[in-house]
Amino acid sequence: MTNAATQRPAFPFAALIGQTPLQQALLLAAIDPGLGGVLVSGPRGTAKSTAARALAELLPEGQLVNLPLGASEDRLIGTLDIETVLRDGSVRFSPGLLAKAHRGVLYVDEVNLLPDALVDALLDAAASGVNTIERDGVSHSHDASFVLIGTMNPEEGELRPQLIDRFGLMVGLQNCFEPQVRQQIVKARLAFDLDPQGFRAGYTEQQETYIQRIRAAREALPQLHFDDAVHAHVSALCIDAAVDGLRADLVMLRAARALAALEQANAVTTEHVERVAESVLAHRRHDRETRAGGDARESEAPRQAADDADAASSASSLDTTPDAAAGDSDWGYLPPQPAGVAQVKGVIPLNAKKR
Template sequence: MNAATHDARDGAPQKRPAFPFAALIGQPALQQALLLAAIDPGIGGVLVSGPRGTAKSTAARALAELLPEGQLVNLPLGASEDRLIGTLDIETVLRDGSVRFSPGLLAKAHRGVLYVDEVNLLPDALVDALLDAAASGVNTVERDGVSHSHEASFVLIGTMNPEEGELRPQLIDRFGLMVELQNCFEPRVREQIVKARLAFDLDAAGFRAAYAQEQARYVERIHAAREALPQLSFDDAVHAHVSALCIDAAVDGLRADLVMLRAARALAAFELADAVTPQHVERVADAVLMHRRRERGASSASSARDSETESSRESQRGSTAHSPSSSSSPSPDEAARGEGDWGYLPPQPATTTHVKGVIPLNVKKR
């Protein structure tokens, strides 16, 4: 058979031909992001956002075929945490003193692709575990003071349809790269995509044979790029350019800087360049900043407004404290605004008068 994938329901191997990575049409940004993550899985995976029918799962399967074990593991939406990270048999530890570990999907995805469709619908705890393993290359399972760790170096590909909800900002930031796919409204490109798909469905073996040489070159280049990564370093010009781009995007923290450097290095390695250059940085910047970019001006304006408001309140509190009437209770208006001495609202007299012969509303007289 041509390519090994895994069934989305139970992770069991299912043989079926994969659409060649080299035959993908109209998706250069997605192809580049996937290749960079394949060269350096420590980038932290790729989040692919787009409407239905934009070849998100097709691209994931195509990439898996280029990796050492050609393995794609799907994480189903209903998977438990134990199904993902694996389980420890505590009874065996207590009885024999040995650790008995049952591997989960993270172990099966080692050196392959872990594909998560509709990642935005997963529980946050599962997404956290996925992203931790994708960034570190190690999965650790702990139960009752007993732990077991194993290698889990895989390319994480998460896809989502923005119409079905977004990921929390704290989680989306931890994906290394992001690509937003759009519906194609260019007639010639649509025709090319449809013709390629029909040809593949009609004769998968023949279609794949036509791209065999290009596929082999991709495999060789990924392998060579992985070997070249340790030899590539970053000079001050590259560091300065990365910093400038991240500052201009008003990103939170330093994760964007680190990911951008790793992505630029992976691109340089893929192209067999002698050094990482600012041009490599420019070409990966969009995928790094797309889900991290903030409006710096808006944030600054908001901070300024908050500062002015707080200063105004402090000034009002200070003037009240030094006024001759500061020892008396604040007025109801001041208390309602929380601007009195202690934000205290004095009791207000309220009387109740019982009137005979009056029937309350909504109560029928019998």
């Protein structure tokens, strides 16, 4: 675990350049951790980890917990405290990283390389805000409300569709090929590396503004509701994207509400929905024609197989001539082949007792 007091100064969130979609997604997840976290996909060197560390500073606790790739399930969710058992003979729960990440940021680099069991546990806790352990004689639940940020390089492998769909939001980053933007990013990074505290001092006011906006948005969140027009627009977008299930609808509504709260709006509007739709649908979208064609082929396959079987049965019952038997009805079979017969020497029979 790392916190703001002990770690190397983080690059300011307000100083990120050319990362507007990522900044919006991270802020929405900070306002409503129940969104299910943010998956950040992109090549190396696109500031994925820098943005995650920068967000942690904006939260009240300023806490960032890293989940290493080699972590076990016990290390993540917690387990029986063996030392207490051996010393006192009593059952005691030893908290894991999910407990330490409560009210902070849980950062998972290369989440696509984690075992599926760990990703499942992460996403369950991120969506529910509760970690439940039923193992090793321990039955325990505790709050685990955190902002989950998973980063991955698609060149190193993808997440299974069943897992990637459970991330609330996704942002895809690309290499920057605009000379002016590239120069601005490099200059800012060099200035930060040369004098971290001096660089951060120039963004103090903007950082404080972000902190206040997150706090105010969290308080305003329960008062914002959705009208029928918003529901209808969300349904239309999700149907057009041919998403699986209803998770996309729920996440889109919650993300739009978080954006409205961030901007101190009086109500959630279809404009808010439009602005969060891409991050909700980016990893869930399917091609409707391909999906419809695939479903049609799957539904026609059993019927076609049955029709073929009926046709074959009818042909075999009606066409019993020798030509038919040696023709189409025997596809794949070779005609009988003569085989030589060899004389075998006589065998001495066993007596009755040995049989």
